Amino acid sequence: MRSEHYGRIRRTVFSSIDAAKAADQKHETVQREVDAIIRDTVRTENLPVTLSEQRLMGQEILHDMFGVGPIEPLLQDDSVTDIMVNGPDQVFVERYGKLELTPLKFRDNAHVINVAQRIASTVGRRVDETSPMVDARLQDGSRVNVVLPPLAIDGASISIRKFSRRDLTLARLAARGSLSGAMSRVLEIAAACRMNMVVSGGTGSGKTTLLNALSRHISAHERIVTIEDAAELQLQQPHVVRLETRLPNLEGTGQVTQGDLVRNALRMRPDRIILGETRGQEALDVLQAMNTGHDGSMTTLHSNSPRDALSRLESMVMMANGNLPLFTIRRQIASAVNLIIQVERMRDGTRKVTSIAEVAGMEGDVIVTQDLFHFSYDASSFDEEVRGSFDSTGLRPIFADRARYFGMENALIEAMRP
Structure with missing residues (x-):
C-alpha cells in the first residue's frame, strides 16, 4: 500500500521544500518539516498510510535529499x-x-x-x-x-x-588474527626507525587499513605529506598535509596527477611522504623521494607477492622513463625500498599478513630479498576457516643496525626469535 502513495507524497515534499536552502539548515529542522508535510498530505488526501509508514517515508526522503x-x-x-x-x-x-x-x-x-x-x-x-x-x-x-x-x-x-570508524592499530589487527604479536612488534619498530615500506596485496585485502595502522608509529614531531586520488588515510599526527589529485576539466585541462603532487611535495620540506597507492608513472618520483632523504615513506600497490611487487615497480618506472637501463632501475628500487609487507584476503573473508620481506640489496643484476615472517597454511584443515601459523624465519634483519641507532635493536632481535 505504501508504494502506491510514496511517489505522490515524495513529489509533494520536494515541491514544498527548497533543497538548496534545506542544505543549510539543521537536519532535525528539515526532518520536522518533512514529517509535517507528509502528515498533512496523508490527512488532506485521505491516504491509507499508517504512522510507521509515514516515518519510514520521511527517512527515505531525507536520505534522498541529503544522503x-x-x-x-x-x-x-x-x-x-x-x-x-x-x-x-x-x-x-x-x-x-x-x-x-x-x-x-x-x-x-x-x-x-x-x-x-x-x-x-x-x-x-x-x-x-x-x-x-x-x-x-x-x-x-x-x-x-x-x-x-x-x-x-x-x-x-x-x-x-x-x-x-574503528581505530585499528597493529596490536588490534594482531588480536583479530591478521598478524602475530611478533610481526606487529617488528612493524612497529620498522615504522619508528623510518624504514621505507611497501604494502602489497590484491583488491580488498586490507592494504590501506594496514598503512593506517603503520602510520600510527610515526613520531608526532615529523611533518608528513600524504598524496591520494581520493583521500582516505587517517593519520593521527598533528603535522599532516593532505594532498589530493584533480581530474581534467571539461576542456581537458587542469589535471593534477599523483606524480605532480609527489614532485611538489619534495618542495614542502616533508619528513615523510605517504602515497595512498602507486599505480603508474609516479613510481619513479616515489623511489627518488625515498632515495633523497625522505626515509620512512610508505605506499601501497597491487601485486600477489613481494617478488611481484618488485616486478611491478620495475614496470611502472619503465613507464615513466623507458630510457633507464633495467639494472639502474633495480639498483634504485633496492636502495629505496626496505620492507615489503604482503597482505591477502583469505577464502574465509579474513585478511592476513602473509609475508614480511626485507630487500637485502643486489647480487649481480638481481634484487635479493629475505623473508622475516611468513604465514604457513595448515594443509590438514579444509573447512571454511583458514588455519595456519605466522612463523618467524629467525634471520637477523638487515635494518637491525638502524634499529640500534634508534635504541630498538634488542627489541627487534627479541621479536624475531622463532
Whole structure:
C-alpha cells in the first residue's frame, strides 16, 4: 500500500521544500518539516498510510535529499565494509568478508545516477555521459567509484569502500588474527626507525587499513605529506598535509596527477611522504623521494607477492622513463625500498599478513630479498576457516643496525626469535 502513495507524497515534499536552502539548515529542522508535510498530505488526501509508514517515508526522503538514497542505512551499519550497487535492483554488501544481496532497491536507473552525481559533486568532480567514470569520497571518508552507462551495461554502478570508524592499530589487527604479536612488534619498530615500506596485496585485502595502522608509529614531531586520488588515510599526527589529485576539466585541462603532487611535495620540506597507492608513472618520483632523504615513506600497490611487487615497480618506472637501463632501475628500487609487507584476503573473508620481506640489496643484476615472517597454511584443515601459523624465519634483519641507532635493536632481535 505504501508504494502506491510514496511517489505522490515524495513529489509533494520536494515541491514544498527548497533543497538548496534545506542544505543549510539543521537536519532535525528539515526532518520536522518533512514529517509535517507528509502528515498533512496523508490527512488532506485521505491516504491509507499508517504512522510507521509515514516515518519510514520521511527517512527515505531525507536520505534522498541529503544522503545516498536507499543505501544510507548501510553506511551507518558498522558490520558492512563494502557496498556495491549494480543498477537499481541489486545492492550487495560485504559483511565479515562475505558478499550478500540486500533487499534494498533504487526507484530506477535515473535515481542511481542522481545519487552518484551528488556524491561526485561534493568533492568537486563530475560524472556524466562525457565522463562516465569517477573516483570520489563521502563526507565520512568512505571511498566511492562510479561507472555510468553505456560503460556499465546493466545500469549505473556505485562501489563504496567504507571508512572504518574503528581505530585499528597493529596490536588490534594482531588480536583479530591478521598478524602475530611478533610481526606487529617488528612493524612497529620498522615504522619508528623510518624504514621505507611497501604494502602489497590484491583488491580488498586490507592494504590501506594496514598503512593506517603503520602510520600510527610515526613520531608526532615529523611533518608528513600524504598524496591520494581520493583521500582516505587517517593519520593521527598533528603535522599532516593532505594532498589530493584533480581530474581534467571539461576542456581537458587542469589535471593534477599523483606524480605532480609527489614532485611538489619534495618542495614542502616533508619528513615523510605517504602515497595512498602507486599505480603508474609516479613510481619513479616515489623511489627518488625515498632515495633523497625522505626515509620512512610508505605506499601501497597491487601485486600477489613481494617478488611481484618488485616486478611491478620495475614496470611502472619503465613507464615513466623507458630510457633507464633495467639494472639502474633495480639498483634504485633496492636502495629505496626496505620492507615489503604482503597482505591477502583469505577464502574465509579474513585478511592476513602473509609475508614480511626485507630487500637485502643486489647480487649481480638481481634484487635479493629475505623473508622475516611468513604465514604457513595448515594443509590438514579444509573447512571454511583458514588455519595456519605466522612463523618467524629467525634471520637477523638487515635494518637491525638502524634499529640500534634508534635504541630498538634488542627489541627487534627479541621479536624475531622463532
